[in-house]
Amino acid sequence: MSSVRYGNLFVSLFVIIVLTACSTGRSNEASIEYVARPAYEDVTPVAQLTATPISLPEPEFFISKSTVPHGGTLLISVVGSVIRGTVTFLNIELPLTRGDRSYYTFVPISRTVSLGMERIVIRVVYSNEVEFEEERIVQIVGREWSFYDFSDDNFENPTLLSRIQREDEDATLKATFDRISPVKLWKDGPWLKPLHFDALITSEFGEERDYGDGLTRYHEGVDFSADVGTPIYASNSGQVVLARQLSLRGNYVAIDHGGGLYSAYGHLSTFAAAEGQMVSAGDLIGYVGQSGLSTGAHLHWEIIAHGISVDPLLFTNGANGF
């Protein structure tokens, strides 16, 4: 009997010890889990958000430059709990695009806008539907433009093209460059020149041109002198949206960098990229040639923001402030 009672006592003591050990073990485990995953504390149910509005930090507005020349490009970005927004400049409203850490857009300063102080209005809507508005003033300054008389030069004279050819090309480019892909495809960091050496610039952006037809035109890109077959590389990451032959610009590659920004490369001899292809900065996209209307082998390089041609060299020399 007594041995059985002692037996029961030993069993009971054993059970108590095991239970205590298990209970202590669970407690430690729970404590470790809590420390290891503090992110659980940050998860707020959606229902609670609507029931108790939370105050969000006010947006921070950034503008790449306060003084910008003709042909320059401003980068405007907003950091905060933004879900959409716009930038209004010269009565044109541009949508903000979602970037890596901000909502942003590029604002082109056309070759032809008036000089002086100009207002930029940035409006954003927050995830809690609160709206913010910011006004900035930028100073637009002029530049000296080179001049070229094409009136005796029949090679690159666009009036040599039929009106239908010119209108077809303009329509193709307008349809392409007016499109605003709502996603950032370009990567931060310096934009690359499309040739791997310091090629001679034979015609700058903005050059005034007289074709002898009474109309004033200006050069919408920059020309680099290079031999036929010289490799051409993407200036930044994006999607190839045009890789086809045009009447004036010849074999032509255009890359969509997202948010209404494009780069384009003309007069190619051969394509090394196809429409629809995603490319990274520095990827081979084609080779220099003299297709289309061209006085000789060269690369015609363009950057277009919201349908307006801007100076590509200001993207690569840091003058745009990004």
Ligand SMILES: [Zn+2]
């Ligand atoms: Zn050119």
